[in-house]
Amino acid sequence: MPFARPTLVELIERAAGDFETRLPGTDARLRRSNLNVLGRVHAGAVHGLYGYLDFIARQVIPDKAEIEYLERWSNVWGVTRNPAAKATGNVTITGTNGTVIPIATQLLRSDGAEFTTNAEATIVAGVATPAATAVKAGAAGNTDAGSQLTMSAPVAGANGLVTVAAGGLASGADVETDDSLRERLLDRIQQAPHGGADFDYIAWAKEVTGVTRVWVSPAELGLGTVTVRFVRDDDAASIIPDAGEVAAVQAYIDARRPVTAQVTVVAPVAVALNFVFTLIAPNTATVKAAVEAELKDLLLRDASPGGTILLSHVREAISVAAGESNFTLTAPAADVAHATGQIATFGAITWP
Numbered sequence: 001m002p003f004a005r006p007t008l009v010e011l012i013e014r015a016a017g018d019f020e021t022r023l024p025g026t027d028a029r030l031r032r033s034n035l036n037v038l039g040r041v042h043a044g045a046v047h048g049l050y051g052y053l054d055f056i057a058r059q060v061i062p063d064k065a066e067i068e069y070l071e072r073w074s075n076v077w078g079v080t081r082n083p084a085a086k087a088t089g090n091v092t093i094t095g096t097n098g099t100v101i102p103i104a105t106q107l108l109r110s111d112g113a114e115f116t117t118n119a120e121a122t123i124v125a126g127v128a129t130p131a132a133t134a135v136k137a138g139a140a141g142n143t144d145a146g147s148q149l150t151m152s153a154p155v156a157g158a159n160g161l162v163t164v165a166a167g168g169l170a171s172g173a174d175v176e177t178d179d180s181l182r183e184r185l186l187d188r189i190q191q192a193p194h195g196g197a198d199f200d201y202i203a204w205a206k207e208v209t210g211v212t213r214v215w216v217s218p219a220e221l222g223l224g225t226v227t228v229r230f231v232r233d234d235d236a237a238s239i240i241p242d243a244g245e246v247a248a249v250q251a252y253i254d255a256r257r258p259v260t261a262q263v264t265v266v267a268p269v270a271v272a273l274n275f276v277f278t279l280i281a282p283n284t285a286t287v288k289a290a291v292e293a294e295l296k297d298l299l300l301r302d303a304s305p306g307g308t309i310l311l312s313h314v315r316e317a318i319s320v321a322a323g324e325s326n327f328t329l330t331a332p333a334a335d336v337a338h339a340t341g342q343i344a345t346f347g348a349i350t351w352p
Helices: 008-022 034-059 067-076 178-190 198-206 243-254 285-302 311-319
Strands: 088-094 106-108 114-117 131-134 148-151 161-164 213-218 225-231 262-266 269-281 326-331 342-350
Touching: 008 034, 067 178, 178 198, 198 213, 198 225, 198 243, 225 243, 243 262, 269 285, 285 311, 285 342, 311 326
Parallel strands: 225 262, 269 342
Antiparallel strands: 088 131, 088 161, 106 114, 106 148, 114 131, 148 161, 213 225, 269 326
C-alpha cells in the first residue's frame, strides 16, 4: 500500500490533538494560545521534513531522479551525457587567384553566429572551398547550403561575402537532454552489455552526439553481418544523417564491436508521407496545427526502416488532436508499407 504523505492541515490537527490528549482541559485550537502556536510551528517543521524525504525518495530510483542525481546514477553505470557538437562543413570563397585565406578566418552569419575556417586555403580558378566550424557548439550552428556568411575582417583579394557550400554546415547538436540520458541509463540497467547483441549496437550508436533513434538488422547482408541505421530527430534540416555523420557512427561502433562482426552503418532512405484532407472541422489554424503536431508525433513513434504506417494509427492520431471534431482523409487511403531501408518521414498536408 503506498504511503500517503499528510498535508500541512492534517499535521496541524494531529499536533493539536496530541496536546489536548496529553494536557486534559486545554484547547490547542484557540487562535492565539501558546499551544496553538507551538502546534503550528511543529507541524510546519515536520511538513518540511516530509517534503525532503519525498524528494530523496525520488532520487534513489533513476527513473524519477532530477538532474544532479540522474547524472550521478549515470556515472555509476558508466553512461555519460553526450556533449554538444559543433556544426562543420565547407564554404565557398571567391576572389583573385593565388589569394591565401588564413586559417581561423572568422565568418559571421546574419544573426551573429560565428564560424572559423579550419585550415589555410588558396583561391584557385577563382574559388577556394575551405572547411569551417561553428565557434559555439549546438544545433543553432547548422546552416543550409547557399546561405551567406560575411568575413568579419577583410582579406585582400577575397570577396568578403562567403557562401555555404553543398551539404551545408551540419552535425551541430545540443547537449543531450535529461530525458534522453535517462532513457539510455534505463536501457543500460535493464539490458546488460552482451558484447554484440542488437541492443549493444543501439546503445553504442546513441553514444554518438545527435543520434536519437537506431535500428539493427542482423544478417541483412549475409551471415555474420550487422546493418545499423539511425536518424537524428533534432536536426532541423533533415532527420536523415549525411555521409559524415554516418562515418562517425561507423567509426565509433567499429572501435567497440566484436571482431567477428561485419558491421555496416547506413542512413535510412527517406520516403515522404503526404496527407490529404477533404474535410477538417473546425477548419481553424489552431486545429490544423494540432493535427500536424499529432501526425509528426505518430511518425516519431511508429516510423522505422522497412516498417509500415498503419492507417488506423493515422486516423487515431488525427482524432486525438486538440479541438478536432470531424475529418475526412483521402490520402493515405491504406496502410503504407516501406521497402528495406526506407523510412516514412513527414511530407506535406493538403487542407480543404
